[in-house]
Amino acid sequence: MKRITRETIELLAPVGNWECLRAAVANGADAVFFGVEKFNARVRAKNFQMDELKEVMAYLHKYNVRGYVTLNILIFENELEDAKTLVEACMEAGVDALIVQDMGLMKMIREISPDFPIHGSTQMTITSPEAIKFLEPYDLEVVVLGRENNMKHIKTITSKTDTPLEVFVHGALCVSYSGQCLTSEMWGGRSANRGECAQACRLPYDIVVDGEVKEMGDVAYVLSPKDLAAIELVPDLIEAGVSSFKIEGRLKSPEYVANVVSKYRKAIDEYIAGRQYNPSKEEIRELEQSFSRGFTHGFLNGTNHRQLLDGTYPKSRGVFLGTVKKVLKDAVVIDTGAPIKRGDGIVFDRGRPEEKEEGGRIYDLRKKGVKVEGEVQGGIIEIVPGRHDVNLTKVSVGDRVWKTSDQELNRRLQKTFEKEQAYKVFPISVQVYGEIGQSLVTIWSDDANGNTVTIESEGKLEEALKRPLTEEYLAEQLGRLGGTIYGLNNLEMHVTGNVIVPVKELNRMRREAAEQLLALREAPYHYTHTGVDAFASRQEFLAEEVEHPQLIALCRSLEQIEAATHTDIDYIYADFEFTTDYRKAVEVAHAGNKKIALATPRIHMPGENGILTGILRAKPDAILVRSLGAVQFYTSQDLNIPLIGDYSLNIANHKAVDMFLGHGLDRITPSYDLNTQQMMDMLAVSQTDKVELVIHQHLPMFHTEHCVYCTFLSDGTDFTNCGRPCEEHTISLQDRIGMEHPVRVDIGCRNTVFNAIEQSGAEYISQFLKLGVNSYRVEFLEEDGKKVQEVIQLYREALEGKRTGTSVWKALKATNQLGVTRGHMDKQNFKEKKISKR
Known part of the structure; x- marks a missing residue:
C-alpha cells in the first residue's frame, strides 16, 4: 500500500460563486470544482464567466489550491466549436483539469493537447475496472466513480488500476445513475445530461402493485434519497484506495461549503496523523444544519434500500428536535x-411537505412557564415562536419539529472566510550570501512548491563600525512578512566579515521577494497545444437515400420474440430482466429464422x-452493448460477432461516433438527449450507415440501483433477503396527473422506470433515409404478441413509403417525438441543405 500523506489525499469542494470559493479555500479544500457559463451540470448555479478564469x-x-472546471455535460454537434473555445481558455488560464462527461469532447481535448488533465466525470457511469481500462488511451488523470459503487467494489477497482479514484462523500444523492436519467427532459424539457435537472425524483408518487394502488400512509417520495454523509467512513475509504474526496453542492451557500469542508478536512487530517477519528454528535448536527434530507452512507457500505430514503419529505429539514407533546396558547x-436557543429557525412537519408548513424563528424558550436564557441542551421545553411566524391553531400534537437554521452557526462559519489574510500562511526558506565589497545575495524558496527567486541588494556591502549584521537581526527583518501569505521558516546566513545593511534595503528585498514568489504561484501553468485542427476530419458526405432499410425489434419477453419471428422483421434484440433466459430467446429466434442480438445490462x-x-x-448473432465496461470486455476479445453500442453510451456528436466505431463497435445508437435538429446536425457529418435510430419506445427514464420492489414489497434490505417480489408482482409509479410509469428490474436488481406513454419518431423517417441511415429500431415493453406484429407492420410500411409517419403515431396513439424532445426542424431548409455520405 502506498504511503498516505497530506499530499496524496485530496479534499475537493464545490464552488458556485466567489463567496463559496473563498469559503472552500479558507476551510482547507485542496481543490475546488466550478462551472464556467453554460457547459456544466449546474446551469442554475451562478457559475463563473470565461473572462474570470485567469x-x-x-x-x-x-493558496496552493487546484481548480477544476466542470464540462460534465453532453456536447451537441453545433456546440463543439464553442466547447473548444472554452477548453483553450481553460488551458490559457492554467486550469488544473477539466471534468468531462462527453466522450467526443474527451477525444477532442486530447487532439488539442496531450497533457491537459482530464477527469472522467461520474456522468460517464464508470463503475468497473473495465470501464477505466476503456479510457486508458485518453490518459485521464482521475476517474470519478459512480455513487453506487460500494467499498468492496472500490477495493477491487483500486487493485486493478493505477488511475486515481474520486468518490462522492457528502451531499445530495441522485436516485438515478448519473448520466442515465432522462426524466427531467422527458417531462419538463430540462435534461440532467445538460445540467438542467428538474429533480423529478423529489416528486410524490403512488405505488401501483399489480394494478392496485398500494396504501403507503404518509410515504409518497419513493424516489427521493436522503443526503450522503460519509464522514465516518473517511478512514475506510482512504484504506480502500480513494485519492479524492468529493463534496456535492455547487448550488449551496458559502456557509454550507465552509461547514462541510472544515469537517472533512478534520477527518482526513486526523487519519493522516494516525489518530482515531469519530465525528461528535455536535459535528453531525452542524452538518445536518447546513443542509440535510436526513443522512445516509448511500451505497458505500453496501445496498440497504430501506435506509436510503425516508419517503415522507423531499427537501432539506435540518436537525430533528422532537415531536409536539402539547400545544399551548402561545x-x-x-x-x-438537540440544543436550541432564541433566534433558531424551526418548522412544524405534519407529514404533508407539499403544503404550506408552519414555521419561523424561536422568540422565547420556557421551562414550566419560566423564561430560560441561553441555549437549552435538551429535555422538555416550551417553544414560543414569533407571533407573526406561526399559526399555532394549525400545529398538532405529534407533529415533528425541525431546526431549520442557526444564525449563530452561520455567523461562526462566515467569520472563517471574511478576512482573506487569515486563510493560509506558507513557509519560506532564505539563504543569504555576501562579503564586504559585494552585493548581499538572498535566495528565497517557497517550501510548498519549490519556487525560488534571487534578490540582490542595490549597493555593495560595507564594513560595520558599530552594529554588524547578525543572523538574529536578519531573521527579524526578513521575517516581517505580515500581510502576505508567507512566513519565514528557515534562514541560513553565509556572510563573511562584519557587514552592515540599511534596514530600508532589507525591507525592499523582502517585499520584492514576496511579490516575485507570489507572481510565480499565480502564473498559469503552460500546457502543450498541438495546433491540430480538431475539426479537420469533420466533413459533409454525399448521401444516397436508403432503399432497403433494416427494421429491428427489441423484445422484452419470449412472447414478443415469438410474435416478431412471424413478421418480416430483419433483426431481433432481446432485453430480458433475467439474462438466464437468453439461451431460450436465441432458440426461439433461430427457430423462426431470425437473427438475434442480446442486450447487456446498462450498468457493469x-x-x-x-x-x-x-x-x-x-450464442447470439450480435450483442447490444450498454456500458463502457461491457464495451471494453467484448472488444478486448477476439470475437467474430457484431457489437452495437446503445443509447446509454451517450453519443451526442460525430467525435463520439468516431471514437466508439474506432474502438471496435460495428454500429452505434445516438443518445436520447438529441432532438431532431441536433440529430440531423450530427448525422450530416457522421457515418450514417453505422448509426441505428430508435424510432419507437417507452422511454427509459430513471435507471437506479434503488429497488422499489425490495423497499416497499418486502421487509428485506437487498436481493439476499428480499424474497424476490419482482418475480411475483409488477409495479408502476403513478404521478400527480395519474400516469402510471412501469418499473422493471434487471439481472443486477437495478430498476428502470419507463415512461407511461409510448413515443414515435416515425414522422422523421423520410429525412433519416435521405441522410443514409439504414437501421431503425422499435422497442417493446409490455405489449402482447398481436400488438408487436401490428407495430412492426406499421413501421415497415412507413420505411417503405407506403404510409406517412404521422399516420403511424396517430394509429398507435403515441406521442410524436424522437428521444426526449421533439425539437424543431425546418423541412424546407432540410431539403435545400447539401447532405453527404461517406
Whole structure:
C-alpha cells in the first residue's frame, strides 16, 4: 500500500460563486470544482464567466489550491466549436483539469493537447475496472466513480488500476445513475445530461402493485434519497484506495461549503496523523444544519434500500428536535433531543411537505412557564415562536419539529472566510550570501512548491563600525512578512566579515521577494497545444437515400420474440430482466429464422463479468452493448460477432461516433438527449450507415440501483433477503396527473422506470433515409404478441413509403417525438441543405 500523506489525499469542494470559493479555500479544500457559463451540470448555479478564469485560477494557486472546471455535460454537434473555445481558455488560464462527461469532447481535448488533465466525470457511469481500462488511451488523470459503487467494489477497482479514484462523500444523492436519467427532459424539457435537472425524483408518487394502488400512509417520495454523509467512513475509504474526496453542492451557500469542508478536512487530517477519528454528535448536527434530507452512507457500505430514503419529505429539514407533546396558547411543548436557543429557525412537519408548513424563528424558550436564557441542551421545553411566524391553531400534537437554521452557526462559519489574510500562511526558506565589497545575495524558496527567486541588494556591502549584521537581526527583518501569505521558516546566513545593511534595503528585498514568489504561484501553468485542427476530419458526405432499410425489434419477453419471428422483421434484440433466459430467446429466434442480438445490462459492476460471459454462451448473432465496461470486455476479445453500442453510451456528436466505431463497435445508437435538429446536425457529418435510430419506445427514464420492489414489497434490505417480489408482482409509479410509469428490474436488481406513454419518431423517417441511415429500431415493453406484429407492420410500411409517419403515431396513439424532445426542424431548409455520405 502506498504511503498516505497530506499530499496524496485530496479534499475537493464545490464552488458556485466567489463567496463559496473563498469559503472552500479558507476551510482547507485542496481543490475546488466550478462551472464556467453554460457547459456544466449546474446551469442554475451562478457559475463563473470565461473572462474570470485567469483571476479565479490566480486566486486559487495563490493558496496552493487546484481548480477544476466542470464540462460534465453532453456536447451537441453545433456546440463543439464553442466547447473548444472554452477548453483553450481553460488551458490559457492554467486550469488544473477539466471534468468531462462527453466522450467526443474527451477525444477532442486530447487532439488539442496531450497533457491537459482530464477527469472522467461520474456522468460517464464508470463503475468497473473495465470501464477505466476503456479510457486508458485518453490518459485521464482521475476517474470519478459512480455513487453506487460500494467499498468492496472500490477495493477491487483500486487493485486493478493505477488511475486515481474520486468518490462522492457528502451531499445530495441522485436516485438515478448519473448520466442515465432522462426524466427531467422527458417531462419538463430540462435534461440532467445538460445540467438542467428538474429533480423529478423529489416528486410524490403512488405505488401501483399489480394494478392496485398500494396504501403507503404518509410515504409518497419513493424516489427521493436522503443526503450522503460519509464522514465516518473517511478512514475506510482512504484504506480502500480513494485519492479524492468529493463534496456535492455547487448550488449551496458559502456557509454550507465552509461547514462541510472544515469537517472533512478534520477527518482526513486526523487519519493522516494516525489518530482515531469519530465525528461528535455536535459535528453531525452542524452538518445536518447546513443542509440535510436526513443522512445516509448511500451505497458505500453496501445496498440497504430501506435506509436510503425516508419517503415522507423531499427537501432539506435540518436537525430533528422532537415531536409536539402539547400545544399551548402561545407555545408548543416538545421533548428536544438537540440544543436550541432564541433566534433558531424551526418548522412544524405534519407529514404533508407539499403544503404550506408552519414555521419561523424561536422568540422565547420556557421551562414550566419560566423564561430560560441561553441555549437549552435538551429535555422538555416550551417553544414560543414569533407571533407573526406561526399559526399555532394549525400545529398538532405529534407533529415533528425541525431546526431549520442557526444564525449563530452561520455567523461562526462566515467569520472563517471574511478576512482573506487569515486563510493560509506558507513557509519560506532564505539563504543569504555576501562579503564586504559585494552585493548581499538572498535566495528565497517557497517550501510548498519549490519556487525560488534571487534578490540582490542595490549597493555593495560595507564594513560595520558599530552594529554588524547578525543572523538574529536578519531573521527579524526578513521575517516581517505580515500581510502576505508567507512566513519565514528557515534562514541560513553565509556572510563573511562584519557587514552592515540599511534596514530600508532589507525591507525592499523582502517585499520584492514576496511579490516575485507570489507572481510565480499565480502564473498559469503552460500546457502543450498541438495546433491540430480538431475539426479537420469533420466533413459533409454525399448521401444516397436508403432503399432497403433494416427494421429491428427489441423484445422484452419470449412472447414478443415469438410474435416478431412471424413478421418480416430483419433483426431481433432481446432485453430480458433475467439474462438466464437468453439461451431460450436465441432458440426461439433461430427457430423462426431470425437473427438475434442480446442486450447487456446498462450498468457493469466489479464481479459481473459472468453476466457478460453468459451472454456469449447463449450464442447470439450480435450483442447490444450498454456500458463502457461491457464495451471494453467484448472488444478486448477476439470475437467474430457484431457489437452495437446503445443509447446509454451517450453519443451526442460525430467525435463520439468516431471514437466508439474506432474502438471496435460495428454500429452505434445516438443518445436520447438529441432532438431532431441536433440529430440531423450530427448525422450530416457522421457515418450514417453505422448509426441505428430508435424510432419507437417507452422511454427509459430513471435507471437506479434503488429497488422499489425490495423497499416497499418486502421487509428485506437487498436481493439476499428480499424474497424476490419482482418475480411475483409488477409495479408502476403513478404521478400527480395519474400516469402510471412501469418499473422493471434487471439481472443486477437495478430498476428502470419507463415512461407511461409510448413515443414515435416515425414522422422523421423520410429525412433519416435521405441522410443514409439504414437501421431503425422499435422497442417493446409490455405489449402482447398481436400488438408487436401490428407495430412492426406499421413501421415497415412507413420505411417503405407506403404510409406517412404521422399516420403511424396517430394509429398507435403515441406521442410524436424522437428521444426526449421533439425539437424543431425546418423541412424546407432540410431539403435545400447539401447532405453527404461517406
